[in-house]
Amino acid sequence: MITASHNPKDYNGFKICRQQAQPLSGQAGLDKIKEAMENEIIQKSPQRGNIARKDVSVEYAEHCLSFINPAKIKPFKIVVDAGNGMAGMTLPPVFEKLPIEVTKLFFELDGSFPNHPASPIELENLVDLQKKIAEVKADFGVAFDGDADRMFLVDKFGHQVGGDMVTALVSDNLLDKYPGETILYNLICSKAVPELIERKGGKAIKTRVGHALIKPLMKKHNAIFGGEHSGHFYFRDFWFSDSGLIAFLVCLDLLSRSDMQLHDKIAEIDPYFRSGEINTKVDSVKDKIEQITEFCSDGEIDRMDGISVAYKDFWFNLRPSNTEPLLRLNAEAISKEILDKKLEEILAIIRS
Structure with a gap:
């Protein structure tokens, strides 16, 4: 596949797979090539x-x-931001089969990405979506x-x-339908x-970060699903590959079955406070x-990946970037006060 994924308009690249959709990456095939x-x-x-x-x-x-x-999907009112990317082509045939009311943003295919970069993990790229959700009083929105x-x-x-909370939502739905299945999640x-996952009777397996690492592990464990904090979601019945669309549909199904709003469902399953990813340049990683x-x-x-440290009320992971002299810090605690205090201590050492 020729794609730069979520990168800015000046980039391009390749995603290369071998037979059975097995991905190649720097340490898994591309190095040999x-x-x-x-x-x-x-x-x-x-x-x-x-x-x-062939048009498939x-x-x-x-x-x-x-x-x-x-037929079981409820008539939600949803704003969808396709980011001028491929979702503008792949989503309409799906929406035609659903009883939802969709407000479309940036469905025109345009590789110059004139409205915003097609990278919804960054909050600044969600501004148009957030405004439109408020304007039309939508139930929720989604960006690809x-x-x-x-x-x-x-x-x-x-x-x-x-992405980790979406992983939880998808897991919640799949384990209702397929009890006892194995699900992978990365350590962030x-x-x-x-x-x-364990509360629902599933088997949870922690992995390192990265699709080239997770996909082979999913096959090894025959996992029904795998999710990453970065918004990648992998499905056994999608050739162990990732699909934002399938993850969206499974979440839509969960919300339809639970008769809950998205924010209420998240509040039900998430008692923690997180830092988000904090990047710091250092002289020696x-x-x-x-x-x-x-x-x-x-x-x-x-x-397993960098260093992870866990305490009773707090944990964090610190790992190096693969491409820059950066350390990436992610942390979580049972209260905002504990999170802030621990982050201050750790960042003081990293930045000293």
């Missing part, structure tokens, strides 16, 4: 490939809708990124629902996610992580 190209040892096939053009939009819509019962593999919900008050997600490890030696330490 790079080595082969640099050493000119690529083996050319004796047969040439071919190019075929109807079949795609039907498959996405197979995750729910459209450039290639529509990610999505974020926004409640009627304009509050963004984090709120504690509310594994707590809900390794030295800072070791300083933090020493400072937090009285906590429960996990080095």
Whole structure:
């Protein structure tokens, strides 16, 4: 697939998969291709490939809708921001089959992204959606990124629902229908996610961050679903690949069945306070992580991805960026006072 995903208009890129939708990444296949190209040892096939053009939009819509019962969906009033990306093409055939009232924003395909970057994880890119939700008095809204593999919900008050909370919502719905299933979540997600999965009788498995790591693990554990704080949601019945549209539909189904507003449902499952991701440039990533490890030696330490430290009332993860001399901090606590106090202590060390 040729796509720059959620990146700005000046970017472009490739998403490369092998058979059965297995993704290639820097440490999972692409490194071998790079080595082969640099050493000119690529083996050319004796047969040439071919190019075929086929419109699968109807079949795609039907498959996405197979995750729910459209007849059971309530007539919600929803604002949808397609961000001038691919959601503008993939969503309309699905909406035609649903009894919802949709107010459309930026459904015109335009790779220059004239209205805002198609990256709904950043709050500044949700301003138009938040205004329109208030203007039309919608029940909630949803925004998709450039290639529509990610999505974020926004409640009627304009509050963004984090990817981890969407992971919890999807898990809630799927475990009602398929009890005892395995669900993966990355280590940045709120504690509310594994707590809900286990409370519903499912098996929760924590993973490192990144689709190239999660997809193989989903196959290994035959997990029905996997979610990330970044808004990536993976489904076993979607070839273990991610789909923002399917996640949206499953959440729509949950809200229809529960007879609750989005903000009320989130309040029901989320008792915690989170920092969001705090990025800090540092001279030495390794030295800072070791300083933090020493400072937090009285906590429960996990080095699955960077360093995670857990206490009774607070936890955090500190991990390096893959591309910059940055440390990424995510934290969560049972109260805002504890969160603020702990963040002040940790950031003082990181920024010293």
